[in-house]
Amino acid sequence: MTKSIIVEPRQAFSRDTVRFSDIPVNAYDRTIEEELAHYAVDDFLNMWHDMCAIREFEAILNEIKVTGSYKGVAYSHAGPAHLSIGQEAAAVGMAFSLTPDDHIFGSHRSHGEILAKGFSAIRQLGDDHLLAIMRSYRDGAILGPVEKGYSGTVRDLALRFFVYGAYSEIFARETGFNRGLGGSMHAFFAPFGIYPNNAIVGGSGSIAPGAALFKRINRKPGIVVANIGDASFGCGPVWEGITFASMDQYRTLWDQSLGGGLPIIFNCMDNFYGMGGQTWGETMGVRFIARIGAGVNPEQMHAERVNGYDPLAVIDAFRRKKYLLQQGLGPVLLDTLTYRFSGHSPSDASSYRSKEEIERWRAADGLAAFRDRLLRSGVIGEDVLDETKARVEEMVFEMFALATSLDASPRAGIDSEMVGTVMFSNRRAERFDDRQPELLQDLADNPRVQQIRGKVRTAFEDGQAVPRLKVYNVRDAIFEALLHRFAIDPTMIAFGEENRDWGGAFAVYRGLTEALPYHRLFNAPISEAGIVGAAVGYAMEGGRVVAELMYADFMGRAGDEIFNQLAKWQAMSAGTLTMPVVLRISVGSKYGAQHSQDWTALVHHIPGLKVVYPVTPYDAKGMMNAALAGTDPVIFFESQKIYDVGEMFVPEGVPEGYYEIELSEPSIKRRGKDLTIVTLGPALYTALAAADELSAAFGLEAELIDLRTAVPLNYEPLIESVQKTGRVLLVSDAVERGSVMQTVAASLTQLCFDELDAPPVVVGSRNWITPAAELEAMFFPQPRWLLDAIHEQILPLQGHTPSTNRTRGELVRRARLGV
Ligand SMILES: Cc1ncc(C[n+]2csc(CCOP(=O)(O)OP(=O)(O)O)c2C)c(N)n1
Numbered sequence: 001m002t003k004s005i006i007v008e009p010r011q012a013f014s015r016d017t018v019r020f021s022d023i024p025v026n027a028y029d030r031t032i033e034e035e036l037a038h039y040a041v042d043d044f045l046n047m048w049h050d051m052c053a054i055r056e057f058e059a060i061l062n063e064i065k066v067t068g069s070y071k072g073v074a075y076s077h078a079g080p081a082h083l084s085i086g087q088e089a090a091a092v093g094m095a096f097s098l099t100p101d102d103h104i105f106g107s108h109r110s111h112g113e114i115l116a117k118g119f120s121a122i123r124q125l126g127d128d129h130l131l132a133i134m135r136s137y138r139d140g141a142i143l144g145p146v147e148k149g150y151s152g153t154v155r156d157l158a159l160r161f162f163v164y165g166a167y168s169e170i171f172a173r174e175t176g177f178n179r180g181l182g183g184s185m186h187a188f189f190a191p192f193g194i195y196p197n198n199a200i201v202g203g204s205g206s207i208a209p210g211a212a213l214f215k216r217i218n219r220k221p222g223i224v225v226a227n228i229g230d231a232s233f234g235c236g237p238v239w240e241g242i243t244f245a246s247m248d249q250y251r252t253l254w255d256q257s258l259g260g261g262l263p264i265i266f267n268c269m270d271n272f273y274g275m276g277g278q279t280w281g282e283t284m285g286v287r288f289i290a291r292i293g294a295g296v297n298p299e300q301m302h303a304e305r306v307n308g309y310d311p312l313a314v315i316d317a318f319r320r321k322k323y324l325l326q327q328g329l330g331p332v333l334l335d336t337l338t339y340r341f342s343g344h345s346p347s348d349a350s351s352y353r354s355k356e357e358i359e360r361w362r363a364a365d366g367l368a369a370f371r372d373r374l375l376r377s378g379v380i381g382e383d384v385l386d387e388t389k390a391r392v393e394e395m396v397f398e399m400f401a402l403a404t405s406l407d408a409s410p411r412a413g414i415d416s417e418m419v420g421t422v423m424f425s426n427r428r429a430e431r432f433d434d435r436q437p438e439l440l441q442d443l444a445d446n447p448r449v450q451q452i453r454g455k456v457r458t459a460f461e462d463g464q465a466v467p468r469l470k471v472y473n474v475r476d477a478i479f480e481a482l483l484h485r486f487a488i489d490p491t492m493i494a495f496g497e498e499n500r501d502w503g504g505a506f507a508v509y510r511g512l513t514e515a516l517p518y519h520r521l522f523n524a525p526i527s528e529a530g531i532v533g534a535a536v537g538y539a540m541e542g543g544r545v546v547a548e549l550m551y552a553d554f555m556g557r558a559g560d561e562i563f564n565q566l567a568k569w570q571a572m573s574a575g576t577l578t579m580p581v582v583l584r585i586s587v588g589s590k591y592g593a594q595h596s597q598d599w600t601a602l603v604h605h606i607p608g609l610k611v612v613y614p615v616t617p618y619d620a621k622g623m624m625n626a627a628l629a630g631t632d633p634v635i636f637f638e639s640q641k642i643y644d645v646g647e648m649f650v651p652e653g654v655p656e657g658y659y660e661i662e663l664s665e666p667s668i669k670r671r672g673k674d675l676t677i678v679t680l681g682p683a684l685y686t687a688l689a690a691a692d693e694l695s696a697a698f699g700l701e702a703e704l705i706d707l708r709t710a711v712p713l714n715y716e717p718l719i720e721s722v723q724k725t726g727r728v729l730l731v732s733d734a735v736e737r738g739s740v741m742q743t744v745a746a747s748l749t750q751l752c753f754d755e756l757d758a759p760p761v762v763v764g765s766r767n768w769i770t771p772a773a774e775l776e777a778m779f780f781p782q783p784r785w786l787l788d789a790i791h792e793q794i795l796p797l798q799g800h801t802p803s804t805n806r807t808r809g810e811l812v813r814r815a816r817l818g819v
């Protein structure tokens with residue numbers, strides 16, 4: 001309980017000074033001879049091997065982008081290639097002492113990190129394990145072409161496999177790690193501990209903490225490294241990820257046996273530039289990225305700057321920091337200094353920096369310097385170094401050539417439906433781990449469970465409305481579904497703002513605090529990007545998350561995490577990742593412009609998200625159950641207007657037992673023959689009132705269909721209804737322009753053109769900000785607006801006098817003004 005941590009005014013007001021400790025800068029200074037105590041000679045050779053491999057891998061990419069061929073192999077690569085030539089030592093140092101259980105996340109410039117981590121993992125895994133991975137990964141699709149005619153060792157085969165998989169991914173081949181759907185900036189290979197690299201600058205900064213969270217909560221070995229650039233420290237989500245990763249509660253409130261602070265290193269690949277903006281001296285003021293740690297927590301994130309031109313300095317830092325993380329003292333910030341001689345991309349003319357600067361860094365090149373040190377120390381001879389370099393360059397070239405061959409490495413045909421097959425995983429997962437879920441009490445003893453047991457599970461009893469406190473409502477329905485899954489899936493966690501003792505922002509979680517330990521239900525910082533990003537990272541690692549945003553209007557704060565991360569990674573992984581995240585988003589009411597907007601349209605537009613909006617207790621429970629049994633990201637909208645309503649459409653009431661409602665299915669709430677009214681969200685209840693009036697005043701029977709879902713959506717019941725009625729009105733509380741209903745109306749026009757007697761008509765909120773509660777009736781659709789729309793545009797209602805203006809002239813006027 002946070003109540004156990006009392007904020008004492010005397011202590012808070014006492015005179016004090018905040019003290020910072022020194023931040024080491026390039027403190028490492030051991031010689032190769034001294035390091036012989038810590039390394040085998042082969043280790044040095046492997047570092048050299050890996051740095052040479054990375055350099056050659058990228059030199060080839062650069063050459064084909066610039067000249068269209070390399071050593072006689074012509075190839076035109078249309079996509080990006082953000083090269084890290086110059087940064088190899090930083091990548092190899094980072095990866096050297098990580099195990100396959102240690103997971104790295106990266107950026108658009110992560111080829112080197114991927115290769116270094118892959119090679120490091122290959123050296124640590126046994127032959128049988130390597131063979132099992134290569135044979136099972138995508139049913140041997142990558143291994144096939146590499147294995148053909150090859151007779152070397154398993155380890156060498158694995159190196160070839162890995163380089164080939166990376167090139168194939170970059171060249172958009174079926175034989176890539178992710179069937180070419182990730183590409184250069186997003187390639188990854190989870191079996192070796194390489195997790196998604198992100199083309200959104202700083203994207204990994206909010207996701208990687210979720211992976212570290214997964215390791216802590218599920219007691220998994222290993223640490224997480226977020227490799228992000230210096231310029232990414234100007235990105236809000238990175239700061240939010242750092243804030244999320246450094247919450248006190250991991251050490252103060254969580255079960256200490258979980259291990260304490262999050263095991264994560266934010267590793268800044270600090271190359272002084274973000275494209276053309278110079279972070280050192282121009283676009284940022286921090287100078288030393290390591291300084292940022294000082295503002296985060298008393299340990300200053302154990303931050304230090306290390307020389308990323310020296311692999312041994314980086315390895316030394318990673319070893320020490322990993323030890324700290326194992327003691328529960330995370331998070332860590334490392335500022336790994338490096339430099340890219342290459343442009344941001346091959347087309348970059350480096351107009352933002354001087355030739356002189358590039359030349360100075362070239363002269364200090366980490367590869368050449370390491371070679372010189374090895375030679376000077378006499379540990380390895382020149383012939384061995386040169387032979388190693390020649391051998392690995394030959395291997396890299398062979399794999400490049402193989403990946404360019406369309407025979408060996410085909411592309412998906414452009415007329416194929418391949419991408420469509422991986423947009424959703426559409427699987428069921430009862431639980432993601434077999435261990436016993438951690439609960440604090442027998443759920444039968446839970447006060448909320450007992451309270452719900454005394455409730456009436458329908459809205460009406462003996463013809464009377466059940467009183468508000470007695471009626472089983474939408475909140476109860478969502479609570480029941482969550483509790484069911486919490487008791488089955490030990491990996492399932494929930495977090496967001498005010499999630500714990502507060503009871504969830506709108507009391508859906510009341511009772512969960514008593515049932516769940518801290519690490520399964522916790523308060524997050526006010527970091528919407530951090531919250532959704534962490535949910536994505538947690539799911540990538542194989543756990544189930546329910547995250548919450550308090551208001552739909554706050555989605556903008558988590559825009560990238562919802563639109564680019566949550567939505568896209570299943571497809572970008574070609575189905576190797578699942579994304580079992582339910583993102584609960586409450587749609588506000590009575591709170592004015594920045595707290596009351598229905599933003600279903602935004603997520604409906606983004607491919608890769610399931611978007612549902614149930615508004616009855618029966619639907620809420622059945623759809624939450626389905627969302628929590630699936631493996632796809634579901635944006636679960638809830639309306640604050642109807643949290644308290646009881647079930648009025650299912651006469652038997654909401655079942656106490658478990659049931660699911662398929663997420664694609666609209667629900668016919670009332671049968672009718674004269675007109676179809678389709679709704680999404682609480683407009684169902686507006687339409688219900690309008691339908692009653694249509695019947696009473698005009699003798700018309702409206703068929704009421706609640707869409708319940710925006711994506712995926714089965715049009716069949718809508719088509720059947722329109723075939724019967726020939727008329728359709730579509731209503732929601734979202735502003736009319738660009739709403740989900742406009743899409744459904746346009747689709748129905750095409751699908752039912754011959755059967756329609758009038759065009760489908762959409763009524764939404766006005767294209768305005770949401771005004772104050774007292775003025776909402778001028779903004780949200782009212783029952784009489786629906787009658788007006790029917791009368792004016794669908795079917796004249798005898799004797800009806802419209803109170804709103806829906807004439808063509810008025811609609812054109814509003815559109816011209818954009819309101
Ligand atoms: C959110 C976002 N803004 C801008 C870009 C365009 N962009 C790609 S890389 C880059 C510079 C990133 O610099 P840094 O994080 O230091 O990484 P580096 O390129 O130096 O490795 C920019 C601005 C982007 N991909 N994502």
Ligand SMILES: [Mg+2]
Binds near residue numbers: 229231272273275
């Ligand atoms: Mg940079």
